[in-house]
Amino acid sequence: MSSRYAYVTLLTTPSYLAGVLVLDHCLRAVNSKYPLVVMITPSLPEEVRAILRKRSILMREVKSLQPPNGMHTLAAHDVRFADTWTKLRGFELIEYTRIVLLDSDMIVLKNMDELMLLDIPNEHIAAVHVCACNPRRMSHYPKDWRPDNCAHTAVKHPTEPPPSITENSPRPYTQLNSGTVVLSPSMKLAADVMQYLFTCDRISEWKFPDQDLLSSFFQGRWRPISWYYNALRSLHSVHPIIWSEGEIRCLHYIFADKPWQSRITPPASEEGFDVMDRWWWERFDELGKVMSRSDPRGWELVAATVDNRF
Secondary structure (H helix, E strand, O other), rough: OOEEEEEEEEEOOHHHHHHHHHHHHHHOOOOOOOOOEEEEEOOOOOHHHHHHHHOOOOOEOOOOOOOOOOOOOOOOHHHHHHHHHHHHHHHHOOOOEEEEEEOOOOOOOOOOHHHOOOOOOOEEEEEOOOOOOOOOOOOOOOOOOOOOOOOOHOOOOOOOOOOOOOOOOOHHOEEEEEEEEEEEEOHHHHHHHHHHHHHHOOOOHHHOOOHHHHHHHHOHHHHHHHHHHHOOOOOHHOOOOOHHHOOOOHHHHHHHHOOOHOOOOOOOOOOHHHHHHHHHHHHHHHHHHHHHHHHHHHHHHHHHHHHHHO
Protein backbone atom coordinates (compact mmCIF):
# COMPACT_ATOMS: atom_id res chain seq x y z
CA MET A 1 0.00 0.00 0.00
CA SER A 2 1.58 3.26 -1.12
CA SER A 3 1.66 6.09 1.43
CA ARG A 4 1.77 8.62 -1.41
CA TYR A 5 -1.88 8.22 -2.41
CA ALA A 6 -5.16 8.18 -0.49
CA TYR A 7 -8.90 8.54 -0.74
CA VAL A 8 -10.04 11.31 1.61
CA THR A 9 -13.40 12.21 3.11
CA LEU A 10 -14.69 14.54 5.81
CA LEU A 11 -16.54 13.70 9.03
CA THR A 12 -17.75 16.45 11.35
CA THR A 13 -20.78 14.84 12.98
CA PRO A 14 -21.84 11.33 14.13
CA SER A 15 -24.85 11.54 11.80
CA TYR A 16 -22.57 10.76 8.83
CA LEU A 17 -20.53 8.07 10.61
CA ALA A 18 -22.38 5.20 8.92
CA GLY A 19 -21.72 6.78 5.53
CA VAL A 20 -17.98 7.00 6.21
CA LEU A 21 -17.77 3.42 7.46
CA VAL A 22 -19.67 2.07 4.46
CA LEU A 23 -17.43 4.08 2.11
CA ASP A 24 -14.35 2.54 3.75
CA HIS A 25 -15.93 -0.92 3.58
CA CYS A 26 -16.55 -0.44 -0.15
CA LEU A 27 -12.96 0.59 -0.88
CA ARG A 28 -11.72 -2.54 0.85
CA ALA A 29 -14.28 -4.69 -0.96
CA VAL A 30 -13.08 -3.55 -4.40
CA ASN A 31 -9.47 -4.21 -3.36
CA SER A 32 -8.25 -0.64 -3.57
CA LYS A 33 -4.53 -0.34 -2.96
CA TYR A 34 -5.00 2.94 -1.14
CA PRO A 35 -6.40 3.83 2.30
CA LEU A 36 -9.30 6.04 3.27
CA VAL A 37 -8.19 9.05 5.29
CA VAL A 38 -10.91 10.79 7.28
CA MET A 39 -10.52 14.48 8.00
CA ILE A 40 -12.17 15.11 11.37
CA THR A 41 -12.87 18.34 13.21
CA PRO A 42 -12.11 18.93 16.92
CA SER A 43 -15.80 18.68 17.87
CA LEU A 44 -16.12 15.06 16.71
CA PRO A 45 -16.80 12.93 19.82
CA GLU A 46 -14.11 10.56 21.11
CA GLU A 47 -16.49 7.60 20.89
CA VAL A 48 -16.72 8.16 17.13
CA ARG A 49 -12.95 8.44 16.80
CA ALA A 50 -12.60 5.18 18.73
CA ILE A 51 -14.81 3.40 16.20
CA LEU A 52 -12.66 4.68 13.33
CA ARG A 53 -9.50 3.54 15.11
CA LYS A 54 -10.98 0.06 15.67
CA ARG A 55 -11.59 -0.14 11.92
CA SER A 56 -7.95 0.92 11.30
CA ILE A 57 -9.17 4.00 9.44
CA LEU A 58 -6.63 6.81 9.26
CA MET A 59 -7.70 10.14 10.75
CA ARG A 60 -6.37 13.64 10.20
CA GLU A 61 -7.71 16.34 12.52
CA VAL A 62 -8.32 19.65 10.75
CA LYS A 63 -9.78 22.98 11.77
CA SER A 64 -13.30 23.75 10.66
CA LEU A 65 -13.36 26.13 7.71
CA GLN A 66 -15.97 28.80 7.11
CA PRO A 67 -16.08 31.99 5.02
CA PRO A 68 -16.07 35.36 6.80
CA ASN A 69 -19.14 35.96 8.97
CA GLY A 70 -22.14 37.19 7.03
CA MET A 71 -20.54 36.60 3.63
CA HIS A 72 -22.53 33.50 2.68
CA THR A 73 -26.03 32.27 3.52
CA LEU A 74 -27.41 28.86 2.62
CA ALA A 75 -30.97 28.24 1.51
CA ALA A 76 -32.99 26.47 4.21
CA HIS A 77 -33.15 23.35 2.06
CA ASP A 78 -29.34 23.17 1.88
CA VAL A 79 -28.25 23.56 5.49
CA ARG A 80 -26.51 20.17 5.19
CA PHE A 81 -23.81 21.99 3.20
CA ALA A 82 -22.78 24.14 6.19
CA ASP A 83 -19.65 22.11 6.98
CA THR A 84 -18.58 21.32 3.43
CA TRP A 85 -16.18 24.27 3.18
CA THR A 86 -13.91 22.18 5.43
CA LYS A 87 -13.43 19.71 2.56
CA LEU A 88 -11.03 22.32 1.15
CA ARG A 89 -8.57 21.30 3.88
CA GLY A 90 -7.76 18.38 1.59
CA PHE A 91 -5.39 20.69 -0.28
CA GLU A 92 -3.29 20.83 2.91
CA LEU A 93 -2.62 17.07 3.09
CA ILE A 94 0.87 17.48 1.66
CA GLU A 95 2.03 14.10 2.96
CA TYR A 96 0.22 12.73 -0.11
CA THR A 97 1.25 13.21 -3.73
CA ARG A 98 -2.32 12.67 -4.93
CA ILE A 99 -5.66 12.32 -3.17
CA VAL A 100 -9.17 11.58 -4.39
CA LEU A 101 -11.56 13.62 -2.29
CA LEU A 102 -14.91 11.83 -1.82
CA ASP A 103 -18.15 12.77 -0.12
CA SER A 104 -19.28 10.39 2.61
CA ASP A 105 -22.68 9.78 1.00
CA MET A 106 -21.11 7.54 -1.63
CA ILE A 107 -20.48 3.87 -2.29
CA VAL A 108 -17.70 2.49 -4.46
CA LEU A 109 -18.85 -0.31 -6.78
CA LYS A 110 -15.71 -0.80 -8.88
CA ASN A 111 -12.02 -0.19 -8.27
CA MET A 112 -11.07 3.31 -9.45
CA ASP A 113 -7.42 3.46 -8.33
CA GLU A 114 -6.54 4.66 -11.83
CA LEU A 115 -7.55 8.15 -10.68
CA MET A 116 -4.39 8.26 -8.58
CA LEU A 117 -2.31 8.25 -11.76
CA LEU A 118 -4.55 10.48 -13.86
CA ASP A 119 -2.58 12.97 -15.93
CA ILE A 120 -3.39 16.39 -14.47
CA PRO A 121 -1.26 19.51 -15.03
CA ASN A 122 0.29 21.21 -12.02
CA GLU A 123 -2.24 23.17 -9.92
CA HIS A 124 -5.17 21.64 -11.80
CA ILE A 125 -7.84 19.26 -10.53
CA ALA A 126 -10.18 16.70 -12.10
CA ALA A 127 -13.88 16.19 -11.43
CA VAL A 128 -17.20 15.23 -13.01
CA HIS A 129 -19.46 17.86 -14.54
CA VAL A 130 -22.39 19.04 -12.46
CA CYS A 131 -25.81 17.87 -13.64
CA ALA A 132 -27.56 21.14 -14.47
CA CYS A 133 -31.00 19.65 -15.16
CA ASN A 134 -32.47 20.55 -11.75
CA PRO A 135 -34.91 17.60 -11.78
CA ARG A 136 -36.51 18.60 -8.47
CA ARG A 137 -37.13 22.12 -9.76
CA MET A 138 -35.43 23.84 -6.86
CA SER A 139 -36.34 27.51 -7.11
CA HIS A 140 -33.05 28.72 -5.63
CA TYR A 141 -30.90 26.86 -8.17
CA PRO A 142 -29.25 28.90 -10.97
CA LYS A 143 -31.68 29.97 -13.69
CA ASP A 144 -29.48 28.56 -16.46
CA TRP A 145 -29.61 25.06 -14.95
CA ARG A 146 -31.66 23.46 -17.74
CA PRO A 147 -31.25 20.14 -19.60
CA ASP A 148 -30.08 21.91 -22.78
CA ASN A 149 -27.24 23.51 -20.78
CA CYS A 150 -26.20 20.29 -19.00
CA ALA A 151 -22.89 18.74 -20.06
CA HIS A 152 -24.28 15.24 -19.48
CA THR A 153 -26.90 15.88 -22.18
CA ALA A 154 -24.10 15.99 -24.75
CA VAL A 155 -22.97 12.45 -23.87
CA LYS A 156 -24.76 9.76 -25.92
CA HIS A 157 -23.23 6.53 -24.58
CA PRO A 158 -22.16 5.32 -21.09
CA THR A 159 -18.48 5.12 -22.08
CA GLU A 160 -18.34 8.25 -24.23
CA PRO A 161 -15.95 10.83 -22.75
CA PRO A 162 -17.43 14.01 -21.26
CA PRO A 163 -17.55 17.08 -23.50
CA SER A 164 -14.68 19.53 -23.53
CA ILE A 165 -15.16 22.99 -22.10
CA THR A 166 -14.73 25.74 -24.68
CA GLU A 167 -15.39 29.47 -24.73
CA ASN A 168 -18.70 28.72 -26.46
CA SER A 169 -19.89 26.16 -23.90
CA PRO A 170 -22.95 26.97 -21.79
CA ARG A 171 -21.96 28.33 -18.37
CA PRO A 172 -22.98 25.12 -16.49
CA TYR A 173 -20.31 23.23 -18.48
CA THR A 174 -17.75 25.14 -16.40
CA GLN A 175 -19.20 23.83 -13.13
CA LEU A 176 -18.12 20.64 -11.40
CA ASN A 177 -19.73 18.41 -8.80
CA SER A 178 -17.38 18.19 -5.84
CA GLY A 179 -18.44 14.70 -4.73
CA THR A 180 -15.28 13.33 -6.39
CA VAL A 181 -12.29 15.63 -6.81
CA VAL A 182 -8.83 14.47 -7.87
CA LEU A 183 -6.05 16.77 -6.68
CA SER A 184 -2.41 17.04 -5.71
CA PRO A 185 -2.05 18.75 -2.32
CA SER A 186 0.41 21.60 -1.87
CA MET A 187 0.73 24.35 0.69
CA LYS A 188 0.92 27.01 -2.02
CA LEU A 189 -2.25 25.78 -3.68
CA ALA A 190 -3.96 25.41 -0.30
CA ALA A 191 -3.03 28.98 0.62
CA ASP A 192 -4.32 30.28 -2.71
CA VAL A 193 -7.64 28.44 -2.29
CA MET A 194 -8.06 29.78 1.26
CA GLN A 195 -7.21 33.30 0.14
CA TYR A 196 -9.85 33.01 -2.57
CA LEU A 197 -12.41 31.88 -0.02
CA PHE A 198 -11.76 34.94 2.13
CA THR A 199 -11.47 37.55 -0.61
CA CYS A 200 -13.71 36.56 -3.54
CA ASP A 201 -16.49 39.13 -3.92
CA ARG A 202 -18.80 36.55 -5.53
CA ILE A 203 -19.08 34.28 -2.51
CA SER A 204 -22.55 35.55 -1.57
CA GLU A 205 -23.84 34.32 -4.96
CA TRP A 206 -22.71 30.73 -4.54
CA LYS A 207 -25.45 28.12 -4.07
CA PHE A 208 -23.19 25.14 -3.36
CA PRO A 209 -20.30 26.13 -1.04
CA ASP A 210 -17.08 24.27 -1.83
CA GLN A 211 -18.41 23.17 -5.23
CA ASP A 212 -18.96 26.71 -6.51
CA LEU A 213 -15.63 27.85 -5.10
CA LEU A 214 -13.75 25.05 -6.86
CA SER A 215 -15.60 25.68 -10.13
CA SER A 216 -14.71 29.37 -9.96
CA PHE A 217 -11.14 29.12 -8.65
CA PHE A 218 -10.18 26.35 -11.09
CA GLN A 219 -12.06 27.70 -14.10
CA GLY A 220 -10.02 26.65 -17.11
CA ARG A 221 -7.92 24.46 -14.81
CA TRP A 222 -10.06 21.43 -14.16
CA ARG A 223 -10.23 18.28 -16.25
CA PRO A 224 -13.68 16.72 -16.78
CA ILE A 225 -13.77 12.99 -16.06
CA SER A 226 -16.51 10.48 -16.86
CA TRP A 227 -19.85 10.50 -15.05
CA TYR A 228 -19.28 7.07 -13.53
CA TYR A 229 -16.60 8.34 -11.13
CA ASN A 230 -19.33 10.40 -9.46
CA ALA A 231 -22.55 8.77 -10.61
CA LEU A 232 -25.20 11.11 -9.28
CA ARG A 233 -28.18 8.90 -8.51
CA SER A 234 -30.48 11.33 -10.34
CA LEU A 235 -28.72 10.50 -13.63
CA HIS A 236 -30.61 7.19 -13.67
CA SER A 237 -33.84 8.96 -14.63
CA VAL A 238 -32.57 12.30 -15.95
CA HIS A 239 -29.92 10.88 -18.30
CA PRO A 240 -30.91 7.24 -18.90
CA ILE A 241 -28.97 7.14 -22.16
CA ILE A 242 -25.65 7.22 -20.28
CA TRP A 243 -26.69 5.28 -17.19
CA SER A 244 -25.16 1.82 -16.99
CA GLU A 245 -24.96 0.01 -13.68
CA GLY A 246 -21.96 -1.98 -14.90
CA GLU A 247 -19.93 1.18 -15.55
CA ILE A 248 -20.45 2.84 -12.17
CA ARG A 249 -17.29 3.24 -10.12
CA CYS A 250 -18.70 5.51 -7.44
CA LEU A 251 -22.38 6.18 -6.72
CA HIS A 252 -23.34 9.48 -5.11
CA TYR A 253 -26.50 9.76 -3.00
CA ILE A 254 -27.14 13.42 -3.73
CA PHE A 255 -30.07 15.33 -2.20
CA ALA A 256 -30.96 15.60 1.47
CA ASP A 257 -32.65 12.19 1.81
CA LYS A 258 -29.74 9.85 2.57
CA PRO A 259 -30.25 6.06 2.49
CA TRP A 260 -29.32 5.60 6.17
CA GLN A 261 -32.22 7.82 7.21
CA SER A 262 -34.65 5.01 6.41
CA ARG A 263 -34.59 1.45 5.08
CA ILE A 264 -37.81 2.34 3.32
CA THR A 265 -37.29 4.61 0.32
CA PRO A 266 -39.74 7.55 0.42
CA PRO A 267 -42.70 6.80 -1.90
CA ALA A 268 -42.22 10.00 -3.91
CA SER A 269 -38.58 9.22 -4.73
CA GLU A 270 -37.33 9.12 -8.30
CA GLU A 271 -37.29 5.89 -10.29
CA GLY A 272 -34.45 3.61 -9.27
CA PHE A 273 -33.78 5.20 -5.90
CA ASP A 274 -35.21 2.15 -4.09
CA VAL A 275 -32.70 -0.14 -5.81
CA MET A 276 -29.80 2.19 -5.10
CA ASP A 277 -30.84 2.57 -1.47
CA ARG A 278 -30.84 -1.22 -1.22
CA TRP A 279 -27.23 -1.27 -2.48
CA TRP A 280 -26.22 0.98 0.42
CA TRP A 281 -28.05 -1.12 3.01
CA GLU A 282 -26.56 -4.34 1.66
CA ARG A 283 -23.09 -2.96 2.30
CA PHE A 284 -24.12 -1.61 5.70
CA ASP A 285 -25.35 -5.08 6.68
CA GLU A 286 -22.10 -6.67 5.45
CA LEU A 287 -20.19 -4.21 7.62
CA GLY A 288 -22.46 -5.04 10.55
CA LYS A 289 -21.57 -8.73 10.38
CA VAL A 290 -17.91 -7.82 10.74
CA MET A 291 -18.23 -5.09 13.38
CA SER A 292 -20.71 -6.97 15.57
CA ARG A 293 -17.89 -9.45 16.17
CA SER A 294 -14.86 -7.15 16.23
CA ASP A 295 -16.39 -4.13 17.97
CA PRO A 296 -19.89 -4.89 19.30
CA ARG A 297 -20.08 -1.75 21.42
CA GLY A 298 -18.98 0.38 18.48
CA TRP A 299 -21.54 -1.28 16.24
CA GLU A 300 -24.29 -0.42 18.72
CA LEU A 301 -23.29 3.22 18.45
CA VAL A 302 -23.19 3.07 14.66
CA ALA A 303 -26.59 1.35 14.48
CA ALA A 304 -28.04 4.12 16.66
CA THR A 305 -27.20 6.69 13.95
CA VAL A 306 -29.36 5.03 11.27
CA ASP A 307 -33.04 4.18 10.92
CA ASN A 308 -32.94 0.40 10.78
CA ARG A 309 -36.69 -0.17 10.78
CA PHE A 310 -38.27 -2.04 7.90
